[in-house]
Amino acid sequence: MNNDKTLELISNSLESDSDIKQANLIASELEGTAKIRLEVIHSLIEPCDRTTYGERLRAGAKKLGVSVRSLQRLFKKYQEQGITALVSTSRADKGNHRISQFWQDFILKTYQQGNKGSKRMSPKQVALRVQAKAAEIGDDKPPSYKTVLRVLKPIQQKKERSIRSPGWQGKTLSVKTRDGDDISINHSNQVWQCDHTRADVLLVDRHGGLIGRPWLTTVIDSYSRCVMGINLGFDAPSSQIVALALRHSILPKTYSQDFQLHCDWGTFGLPECLFTDGGKDFRSNHLEEIATQLGFVRKLRDRPSEGGIVERPFKTLNQSLFSTLPGYTGSNVQERPKDAEKDAQLTLRDLENLIVRFIVDQYNRSAIAGKDEQTRYQRWEAGLIKEPRIISERELDICLMKTARRTVQRAGHLQFENIVYR
DSSP: OOHHHHHHHHHHHOOSHHHHHHHHHHHTTOOHHHHHHHHHHHHHHSOOOHHHHHHHHHHHHHHHTSOHHHHHHHHHHHHHHGGGGGSOOOOTTTTSOSSOHHHHHHHHHHHHHHTSTTOOOOHHHHHHHHHHHHHHHTOSSOOOHHHHHHHHHHHHHHTTSOOOOTTTTTOOOEEEBTTSOEEEOOSTTSEEEEEEEEOSBOEEOTTSOEEEOOEEEEEEETTTOOEEEEEEESSOSOHHHHHHHHHHHHSOOOOOGGGOOSSOOOOOOOOSEEEEOOOTTTSSHHHHHHHHHHTOEEEEBSSGGGGHHHHHHHHHHHHHTGGGSTTBOOSSGGGOOTTHHHHOOOOHHHHHHHHHHHIIIIITTSBOTTTOSSBHHHHHHHTOSSOOOOOOHHHHHHHHSOOOOOOOOTTSOEEETTEEEO
């Protein structure tokens, strides 16, 4: 609304001083905010030039704690409804969240337990727990994310800091699959990613003989960026190597004192989806059988750029760990040290020890730069919508085994490992 139009409306609404006097009489009966609103309206009614009016408009908005546009809307409402427009009508239950006591208690308890000690849980993660609980008890109208925010607002204000939504500054993380699906990632153990790389470190055997660079396979939780598990060895990538990396990721992990760990690895469970590139090891019948046995789906990347999450740990390991080790080869020929072969002295066991220590005590226990105050492990823990299932090692090994198929010959026999069975 421009100033000329506003002044015209003012002139039409209050034709004489008697109107102002009547308004003053009514004002004496008003209290609190309504009285302040009327005082601001009076300041705008008084004749003045355009510059002064603009100053009064801004000052009035500041006094009421609203925007200039909101004050203009209030003035228009005052013209249409009179003094009643200045009196707010509030619900009798204002300040009380219209949800059941069960959900009120569940939201508060979940948030408080999720932020106990070194743990961190955001309101959005609480909302995910609410949805999971609702599905469990059959409640088809659980509290929304906005309701969760309202319930938790007093606690957050008391802590004098804002815990941001974990969706990376309001952006929802998603990955695009080769078959055209967009998978929105909103909790831990939902989408795991797996990939292989050659570690840029030359290794030796226990007698000091040069062997070469090992293959490192990692499994990453997309939501938290936690490294869920690894496999390190000299065998080239295959479905069996993927199975070994999955085995390490799925099971709870314990290590001897030789590893000198200060923290537990902590992560375990089953994914809902395994998201990978289109390598033949990831498209194999073996991995399809594993997915069927363990109850997850396989999805292929739409394009190479979708693999940034799983490739990032490789880069970090290279820059922060491998580059500091004897036998480091550099990430390309130009960076390769002249004495890399001569300096090599680590065994496969030595390198595994160093990688595990780096992942457990540093990588998983640090936050994602510029994204979140939670560490990767805290984010994984808080992002779980249910307790991960623990599978026995024997049951898991059976699921991960590669099935060998043989054809029964016409004579009724079959051959396996050079032995004929009749």
